[in-house]
Amino acid sequence: MPLPPSASIAAISRHSGQAVTLAGWIAGKTEKGKLVFLRLRDGSGLIQCVVFRKNVAEETFTAAQSLTLESSCRISGVVRADERAPGGFEIDVSNVEIVQLAPEYPIQPKEHGVEFLMEHRHLWVRSAKQHALLRIRAEITAAAQEWLNDQGFVRFDSPILTPCAAEGTSNLFATQYFDLGSAYLGQTGQLYVEAGMMSFGKVYCFGPTFRAEKSKTRRHLTEFWMIEPEMAFATHEDNLVLQEQFVSAIVQRVLERRAADLATLERDTATLERCLPPFPRITYDDALDLIARHHAEVEGCTPLPWGEDLGAPHETLIASRFDRPVFVERFPSAIKAFYMEPDPQRPDVALCADLLAPEGYGEIIGGSQRIHDVALLERRIRAYGLNLDDYQWYLDLRRYGSVPHSGFGMGIERATAWIAGTHHIRETIPFPRMLYRMYP
C-alpha cells in the first residue's frame, strides 16, 4: 500500500532519527556498486538518500538502481545527520516505490543554450535556479499585496478585455468581441483603478497586462504582471513616499524570507540591504545636466535636448550614480500620458516620476498625480487626438466628487529581475511571452 509523504524535505531536521516517507522526483543519482545515492527533490528542498544493498530487499535495490533523472517515487527510511551529506541530513533508505519511471530527461546538469531551455520551459522550471527565482517572484507578489492590504488598500481588479486604448500610445493586441467589434487586451488597469479609488479611497489592481510592441530586449515581455495602487487625496509627494516605502518593504521581506534562494542565485545582497527610504530624487532637468556631464561613462549614451525622453543608456547612467533606487521626476508633459497633472509652478512638466532600479535593471515603476479638473482633462484628451466619447466614464470621475489623486504601476518581472539579480526578464515569469516565443 503506498504511503503518503510523512515529511517535507525543508523541515527534515525535525525528524532526525525518525522513519519518514518522502515523495518527490529524482534530481540526481550516483551508483557506487553496492550502494546508490539518490538526490530527491520534493518542491520544498533537496535531500540525499542512500540505499545500501545489504540493508534492503533485493527488489528495493534494483528499483533504486533503475531510477532515472526526474522519475517520481516514494522513498522511506530513517533521517540521519551526516556531515558528508549536503544539507547535513540524509535518508538511510529502507524502501523505494517507483511512481513513474521517466525516459531520458532532456535537461542535463550542464550548460544549455537559451533556445533549448526556452523550448523546454515546462521542464526548466524544475531546475534549482529557476525554482529559486520563481519562489522569489512569488514572495514579491505576496509581499506587495500584503503590504498594501496592511496599509488599508483594497484590491480592485481592472478588466483585461477593454474597449479602447487606455493611454492611446502603445500598440494593443486586438480580438473580436462578439457583435461589439474589437476588444483590446489591457495595457494598464490605471483608468479603472481611478474609479475604484473614488469608491474605496485606496485601491490597487494586480494582474497581467499586454503590450503589442515589437520589443526585443532583456527588459521586455509582451505579457507581464503589474501592480497598480491608486490613492484619493494624494499628491505627487505622497505618491513618492508611498513608493519608496512599498519597494523597500518588499525588498526587506525577500531578504528575510528568501535568503536561501538569493544565495542559490548568487545574488550580491549588499545593494538590496541599502534599499531603505528615502530614495534619492532628481528632476528631468537635473537628469539632462547629469547626462551632459557624464554621458561618456556609458556606451551609447549621448546628451539629450530638453523634451526628448530618456533612453536605456541614460537610465543606466543615472542609476549608476546612486546606491539605491532613484526617482526621476517632472518629465515634460508632452512625452507623458494625457492624464498626468501639470506642475502648477511650471505647466510644461508633469507631476510624475519613474523609479529606476540600481545596477542597470531600468525603470521598475512609473507613476504620477492625475488630472482632477474635468475641463483640463477634456482639453488633454482632445489634444492627444483621442476620441472623447470613449472617455466619458473617465471624465465622470471628475464630474462627481473629483479629488486630487495619485498612483503608480510596478512591473513584477522587472522588480523580480532586479531583486533576484537575473540578467534577463524572461526567467522571472513561469511562461514568458515574447516577440518570437509563445511556446510552451
Next chain:
RNA sequence: UCCCCGAUAGCUCAACGGUAGAGCGGCUGACUGUUAAUCAGUAGGUUCCAGGUUCGAAUCCUGGUCGGGGAGCCA
C-alpha cells in the same frame, strides 16, 4: 521595425573547399561515500530548408525559416 550574430549527434561544441569528430548524456559492465563521481566498452548524423558556384560544399554565394544579442517603445 532597424543593426549585428547564429543553426553540425539528445545537449554543448569542433571540423573553415578534399573520408563528419570530441566531451557530456544514453545503453552494457566494474566499484560501500558519491554529490556535474571514476574506469572500460557500445550505439547514435537529411550538417535548418531551397537554389547556385565547384571535379568536389557542413564550409563559398543568393533567397527563405527558426532563434539569439542590442536599439526604439515602455513596466
